[in-house]
Amino acid sequence: MTTSQQNEETRVVHLPKVSVCIPTYNGARYIEAAIESVLAQDYCSFEIVIVDNCSTDATKTIVFGYLSRNDKIRFFENAENIGLTANFNRCLDYAQGQYIKYLCVDDVLLPGCLQQMASELDVHPDVSLVCGGRLSIDDTGRSFGQRRYSERPGVFPGHSVITRCLYGGNFIGEPTAVMFRKSDAHSRFRTTLPQLMDMDMWFHLLEQGALSNIGAPVCAVRFHNMQMTHKNIESGKLIEDNISLFNEFSKKPYLLTTPWLKIRHRLMMTYRVWISRQFLEPTSRQNALGEYGIVPLYYLMPIVSGLVRLTRKIQSMY
Template identity: 30%
Template sequence: MFFSVIIPAYNRERELPRSIESVLSQTHRDFELVIVDNGSTDRTREVVQSYIAKDNRVRYFWQENSGSPAGSRNTGIRNAQYEWVAFLDSDDYWFPQKLEEVNKVIEQQPQIVAVSHYEEQVVSGVFDKILKHGHGVGRPLYESLLFKGNAFSTSAMTVRKKELLAVGLFDTRRDYFAVEDYDMWMKLSQKGEFYCIHKVLGVFSIADGNMSRNIELINNNLKTLVLDHIERYPTENKNDLKRIHGARVDYYKGRSYQLAGEYGKAIPILLSSISRDPWKFKKVASLVFALLRIRK
C-alpha cells in the first residue's frame, strides 16, 4: 500500500526537519511526502529543497497564504497520487512504525474510510499525557462526535482520498478556522467506518506561549460549527440541542480561561453555561476554581 503524506507548513524552518525526518524514517517505505508551503517568508522552501535533493519521494508545492492550514491540506489532497492520505502537522512527528501499523489495519479492514491512533502530548518540549484518540467513542459515530466533542487528531489520521473528495475537502471558511478538522471527521463519519489503533504512534506538540491568546477564536468557531451541524441534524428538538451544546462549548471556553489564569473572563462564561445547562459537576468545579483563583 502506498500513502500520500501531507504536511502543511507556514514559516516552519525550525520545526519542519523533525517532522520530515519522522516520515522519511518510516519502516514502511512506500509513500510520497507532499509538503505544501502556505506562503512562508522564512527558509521553509530551502529546508524542503534540501530533502528533495536527497529523496525523490519528497514533493513541494508553494501557494499564496490562504490564512489557515485547511487550504494547504486541500492543495495536498488534490495533488496526492495515492489512495490513502496521511496527515501530519509541521510541528508534530511520528514514530517509525506509524505507516506500517496503519498499513496492516487497511489490509485487514478494507471497508474502513479512516484510521487513527494514540499520541503523546508534549507541551513546550515536556511530556504531558497520552491522547487516546477514539477510545470509548460511541455509535453512531457522527452523533458521538457532534454531541460529545472531537475525538481525533489530524496528525493521527489517515483517510481514503476518494472520501475526502466526496465530502468536499476541508472547509476553508474563516468561521471554521482551527476546527475544520473536527468538521471533516464528522462529515467522514457519515461515509463509513473509522478504525482506532490503540498504540502511541506519534507526538502532538503544543507551544505553551500562545495558548490563551487563541481561546476566544477557537471556541467561538467551535460553537459556530456545532450549531451549524445541529441545524442540519434531523430532529424536532433543535432548540434544546442548541441550548445544551452551545452551553457545553461555552464551558470549554470558560474552563480554558480558568486554566490559563484569566479568571475574570472565565467566571461570567462559566456562570452563563451553568444557567443554560445546570447540574454538571465539572462546570461547578471549574467555577469554584476560578472564584478561588486556582489553575487546576
C-alpha cells in the same frame, strides 16, 4: 507504444500508496524533525507532499536540502498565503496516494505509524477513517501525556463516533492522528471553521463508514504558544465553530443521543465560554450560555477550575 505513453504507464505503476501531507508556514524550527520521522518509517510505499504557504523563514532552504537527496519528497509553494485550512486542501489536491496521512509541521510520526494505519484500511473496506493514540509533547519534545479515542483497539460504527465527539469533544484527534482514503474525501476542510475544520472533516468521512481505532500511540502532537488554537480562542472562533458544527450535526437522524450526552455538551460549552470569556462580547457570551451552556455553572467556574488545578498538583506529588 510511444515514449510518453511508456513514461505515463511507469508513473502510474509506481504511484505511492500513502501520501504524507505536510502543510507548512514558517515551520523551519520543526520541519526537519517532521520529515525525518516519515523517512524513518518501515513502510516503503509513500510520498511526502510539502506545501509551503509563503514562509518567510528558512523552511524552503531546509526542504531543498532534502529534495536533492530524496525522490520521495515533492515540494510546492503557494503564490500567496491562502490560509491554514485552504493549504490543507491544497495538499490533498497534490497528493497522489490512495491513502492520505496528514502531518502537521510541528508534530512527528512514531515508528510503525504508516504500516499500522495503512494496514487497517487495507484489511477493512468498511472503514473510512483510521485514528491512533497520540503523545502530547511540549516545545522541546518532552512527552507530558497521552490521548486516544479509546484504550480498546477495534472498529467502531461511524454514526456512534460522530455522536460521541459531537457531544463530548474531538476524541479522534488532530490531523496528524488520522489516515483516510483520498476517494472518500468528497468534501474538503471547511475554511469557515478554522478551529474545528478537522472534526468537521472526520464527521463527513464517518458518515460514509466506520472508525478503526489503534489504541497505541502512532504520533506525537506538539503543544506551544504559537498554535492556532490560542488565536481562535482570542478571536472567539472557538465558540463560533462549536456552535456552527453542533447546529449542523445535532439535527442528523442517525445520532444516538442520551440525556447524559446532552448534559455533558452543556458542561463542555460552559467551560469553553468561560475560557473565552475575555474575548467575547457580553451579548455573544450570554447567548451562547443561555442556549448551549449552564448559566449558574459559568459563575462557579473560578471555584471549579481552582479545585481541578489543586487536584492535579496533589496528584503530581505522589
